[in-house]
Structures are given as C-alpha cells and as structure tokens.
Amino acid sequence: MSAPEPRARTVVELQQAVEAELARLAPVVDALGEVFAAAGHELALVGGPVRDAMLGRPHHDLDFATSARPDDTEKLLSAWGDATWDMGRDFGTIGCRKGEWTVEVTTYRSEAYDPDSRKPTVDFGDSLAGDLGRRDFTVNAMAVRVPGRVVEDPFGGVVDLAQGVLRTPGTPEASFSDDPLRMLRAARFAAQLGFEVAPEVVAAMTDMAARIEIISAERVRDELVKLVCAPWPRLGLTLLVETGLASYVLPELPALALERDEHHRHKDVYEHTLTVLEQAIDLEPRLGTDGPDFVSRFAALMHDVGKPKTRRFVDDGTVTFHHHDVVGAKITRKRMQALRFSKEETEAVSSLVELHLRFHGYGSGEWTDSAVRRYVRDAGDQLARLHVLTRADCTTRNRRKADALRRAYDDLEARIAVLQEQEELDSIRPDLDGNQIMELLGIGPGREVGEAYRFLLELRLDHGPMSTEDATAALRAWWAERSA
Structure with a gap:
C-alpha cells in the first residue's frame, strides 16, 4: 500500500462540496442555529464536520461552537433534542441526540497547558475567531455560522485543504x-x-x-x-x-532500524515491519469485520520487536534472531500495559506476536494432524488474525519462495477447515469432563483432576476424538501408572 496521491482540489470545488453537505445537514444545523439565535447566542459548525464536508465525507456527529455558556447551552439543547448529557461540562461541552444525529456544543474557549501539567486549563472566550485560533490545524480551524451558513476561514484552511497540507493556525x-x-x-x-x-x-x-x-x-x-x-x-x-x-x-518502532554491520547482512527490519502492516491491511477482508481491525494491525507492527534484543552475528556472515517471537511478546505486553490498553487487547496482540513464527515449521505439509490441532488450540479465538499476520509476514522479493509459502499456508488452512468440520476444533476439549473423571477415578476436586484433564486433552490433540470407552480405558491406564 503506497502513500496516497490526493487529487488536487480547487477552492471552488471545496466550496461547492461544503454547500452540498450543508444542504443535507440543513434540517439539523439550520434549526439549531435558529434556536440559539432566538436566545441571543452565536452558533457555528466547526472542526472535523466542516473539513470533511469539503472532502465530500458525510457526518452524523456534529460539533458546534457557541457564545453561550454551558448552563444556557444545556437549557436550549434539552428543549430542542431528544436527550442530553454533560460529561464534558468542565470543558464547556454539552451533548445532545436529535433523531439519528449526535450533536456536541462547546462554549468558545482557549486551552493551555501548564509546563508540568497533563491537564489543560480552560478559559471561556467570547469570539469565534479566538476559538478557531486555538485549534490544532488550519484545516480544522474553519467554521460555518448558522443559520446563515457563512463560512469563516481566518487562517487559510480552505487553501491548505485544497493543497493537502497540515499547518497550524499560529x-x-x-x-x-x-x-x-x-x-x-x-x-x-x-x-x-x-x-x-x-x-x-x-x-x-x-x-x-x-x-x-x-x-x-x-x-x-x-x-x-x-x-x-x-x-x-x-x-x-x-x-x-x-x-x-x-x-x-x-520506542520499539525506531529500535527496529538496526545498525548494519559491514560483514553481516539481514533484512531491513523497520521497512519489513511497515510492509507487513500494509499487507495485513490488504488482508483485512479475510476477517469479515467492518472497518479497520486494530488488533491485527498492531500485531503486524509489533511482530518483530524482539529482534533487536535477540540479534546474534554468526561467523558465516548470517544473522540470527532466535526466540525473538517469545521476547517480542513480552515486550509487546509491557508496552501495551504502559499505554493502558485493555487486558483483552493486550493478550490478543501479544499472543499473535508469540505465535507468528509457528507456521514456519510446517514446511511443505510435514505437520501431523496432532500438530495442526495444537496450532488451532494455541491460536484460540485469534486464529483468523493469525492467518492474516502469517500471510502478511511474507515480504520476500523471490517470487518462487513467496508462491511456495502461500501454497503451504493454503494447504494448512484447508487442513484446519477439514479438521474443524470433523472434530469441532474451535471448542476442542477432552472426551471426558471433570465430573466423569472424578467418578471414574473415585476422587474429589483437586490437583489430580486437573492433571487427568490435561492428560486427556493431550490425548485428544494427538489422536482426535475418542469414544467414551476408549477414553475411559486410557484414563484408567494412566491413573494406574501414575499411582504405581
């Protein structure tokens, strides 16, 4: 996936686009503008909705700025909308739902950080121009006053949008x-x-x-x-x-740009990683989800972060990265925890990083059915993402090698599909449950039940489904040997 080549747009085209979008939004923006105007307050559509309107991207979440203070805004929205909320009151924002539209109205404001503070101090302002001047980029510092639909662009955002450039208002x-x-x-x-x-x-x-x-x-x-x-x-x-x-x-990302050694050669890990990410994005339709999938993308970005710590030079000129999958999973887990990701996302991404090399032992199909079952078991609910990551991880320019890897993974997926249909691999479990184990062995809950369960699970993975009689015989034999 190469960098985009945005089509050059003229200012006239952008103005025409915003006029068309405002016509679509008229039942909401004009009506709300009239409500605020009748109460003696200014109201303007601001930020992303204006920018995206010029780009021809429709919005149902609308952001407004107003001269009204939060208490006045809440009264007006409560009378006009279907429901209101005030979680952003400290920042001057009152939210509202009107039919299918989500609206947020924020008092003109200015924000600044104390040099040592993580939280902004908020001062309410009195002018739209002052409010736009505190925004991040000129393409987000445009507004449309309503109900008159007058475009305000004090910092040249329309021109920057037409040229595809990000600048700051100040x-x-x-x-x-x-x-x-x-x-x-x-x-x-x-x-x-x-x-x-x-x-x-x-x-x-x-x-x-x-x-x-x-x-x-x-x-x-x-x-x-x-x-x-x-x-x-x-x-x-x-x-x-x-x-x-x-x-x-x-920091794990720039660390992938490993310093080259004149006597040893290996793939550029940083560029390889970005390519894997782009290839994973191209494969996202395999996941059957709507929109981008963060877990598979972030796993692609982090899959080789263990390489810098595991790089070793060999006398024959090669370079090894033994166990970089395991090391990378630990690094990934630590970074995601530091960034306060949820436990579920952290474990999903870390698991994919740890498993991303597993397929390379498959060869041309040498795995037994037992190995295939374990691959599915270890991937768990991340199997579809593991398919995507493993396929995306092939960035070789050698067409013959790339085709061989693709065919091999096609074969593995086909074998998984057959076994899943025959054996319900998605919910693989022993042929006897915990209650049956305790009854057959005459024991109560405890460590021995867990050991017996794991024995039967390994037996199930090795040999596939067993009849109750065969599983019972195997369990009794194992128990007798263990007791002896």
Whole structure:
C-alpha cells in the first residue's frame, strides 16, 4: 500500500462540496442555529464536520461552537433534542441526540497547558475567531455560522485543504506548547487524510518531541489507535520516527532500524515491519469485520520487536534472531500495559506476536494432524488474525519462495477447515469432563483432576476424538501408572 496521491482540489470545488453537505445537514444545523439565535447566542459548525464536508465525507456527529455558556447551552439543547448529557461540562461541552444525529456544543474557549501539567486549563472566550485560533490545524480551524451558513476561514484552511497540507493556525511552537498531543495528531491526520505536514510543523515536532512526556498514557494510546487504524498508517508512523516522537511513545518502532554491520547482512527490519502492516491491511477482508481491525494491525507492527534484543552475528556472515517471537511478546505486553490498553487487547496482540513464527515449521505439509490441532488450540479465538499476520509476514522479493509459502499456508488452512468440520476444533476439549473423571477415578476436586484433564486433552490433540470407552480405558491406564 503506497502513500496516497490526493487529487488536487480547487477552492471552488471545496466550496461547492461544503454547500452540498450543508444542504443535507440543513434540517439539523439550520434549526439549531435558529434556536440559539432566538436566545441571543452565536452558533457555528466547526472542526472535523466542516473539513470533511469539503472532502465530500458525510457526518452524523456534529460539533458546534457557541457564545453561550454551558448552563444556557444545556437549557436550549434539552428543549430542542431528544436527550442530553454533560460529561464534558468542565470543558464547556454539552451533548445532545436529535433523531439519528449526535450533536456536541462547546462554549468558545482557549486551552493551555501548564509546563508540568497533563491537564489543560480552560478559559471561556467570547469570539469565534479566538476559538478557531486555538485549534490544532488550519484545516480544522474553519467554521460555518448558522443559520446563515457563512463560512469563516481566518487562517487559510480552505487553501491548505485544497493543497493537502497540515499547518497550524499560529506558530507550531506555540500550538504544541499549549497542547503537546497535537504533535501526535499531526501524524494521525497525515495517516487519515494522506496530507503532507508543513516543514515548519515537522521542525517543531522534532525540537519539542520530549514535551509529549507530560501527556497521559491514555491520550497517547487513543491517538496511536486512530493512527494505526487510518487508511495510510505508514505516513504517520514514519513521521513519528523521523521527528523522534516515536522514541517517547512507541520506542520499539525506531529500535527496529538496526545498525548494519559491514560483514553481516539481514533484512531491513523497520521497512519489513511497515510492509507487513500494509499487507495485513490488504488482508483485512479475510476477517469479515467492518472497518479497520486494530488488533491485527498492531500485531503486524509489533511482530518483530524482539529482534533487536535477540540479534546474534554468526561467523558465516548470517544473522540470527532466535526466540525473538517469545521476547517480542513480552515486550509487546509491557508496552501495551504502559499505554493502558485493555487486558483483552493486550493478550490478543501479544499472543499473535508469540505465535507468528509457528507456521514456519510446517514446511511443505510435514505437520501431523496432532500438530495442526495444537496450532488451532494455541491460536484460540485469534486464529483468523493469525492467518492474516502469517500471510502478511511474507515480504520476500523471490517470487518462487513467496508462491511456495502461500501454497503451504493454503494447504494448512484447508487442513484446519477439514479438521474443524470433523472434530469441532474451535471448542476442542477432552472426551471426558471433570465430573466423569472424578467418578471414574473415585476422587474429589483437586490437583489430580486437573492433571487427568490435561492428560486427556493431550490425548485428544494427538489422536482426535475418542469414544467414551476408549477414553475411559486410557484414563484408567494412566491413573494406574501414575499411582504405581
């Protein structure tokens, strides 16, 4: 997946696009604008909805800015909408649902970070221009006043949108000092929109990268998820590495750019990783899910992070990375825990990293059915993602080798499908349950039941389903030998 080549748009085309989208939004934006105007307040559609309207991307979640204070906003929305909420009241935001639309209205404001604080201080403002001036990028600093539908663009966002460039309304140094998370957002928007980041913005990101350390792990995590799930994550990830930001938020990524040794040769692990990520994205339709799949993408990004710690030089000029799968799983788990990912996501990604090399013992089909069953058992509910990761991990330019690997994995998947149909591999378990084990052996709950269960499970994996009589005989024989 190469970097996008955005089609050049004229300012007139952008204006026509926003007019068409505003016509679609008219039942909501004009009606709400009239409600606020009747109460003596200003209201304007702002941010992402305006930007995406110009790009021809429809929205059902609408953001507004207003001169009204939160208490007044809540009264107006309560009377107009179907339901309201005020979780963002401390930041001046009141939410509302109106039919199929989700609306958030925020009082004009300005934010700034104390140099040592993770949380912004909020001051309410009195003008739309002042509110737009505190936003992250010019393409997000446009507004449409309603109900009159007057476009406000004090910082040239329309031109930057037409040219596909990310700039800040003021100096990038001031913007990133106010909210360092905006540096990550620059990378995220580059990945989402396929835009170029202006040189002065890149320079400020490089000079101020260390300031990202004051931002909470949760906010960093959320931006990384959006970046990884964007259409062109390579653009954003490359920007993070080149500016040094990745060294603070995802240091395992730049560490993959291993220093070359003149006597030893091996694949560029950093470039290989980005290619694997792009190939995993291309394979996402295999998962049958709607939209991007973060777990499979992040597993592709992290699958080789164990290589720097396991690299060893061999006298014959080769390089080894023994056990980098196991080491990488531990590194991945630690990083995801530090970023406050959920336990479920952390275990899913770490498991995929640990299993990503397992297929390479398959050869041309030498695995027994027992080995195939264990592959399915160990993958568990991540089997479909493991299929994607394993296929994406082939980046060789040798067409014959690539075709051989693809055919081998086709064969493995076919064998898994046959065994799943015959043996219900997705819910593989011993042929006797815990109650039957205790009754046959005359024992109560305890360690011995667990040992017997594991013995029967291994027997099931080795030989497939057994009759109750055969499983009973095998269990009695094992118990007798164990007792002796």
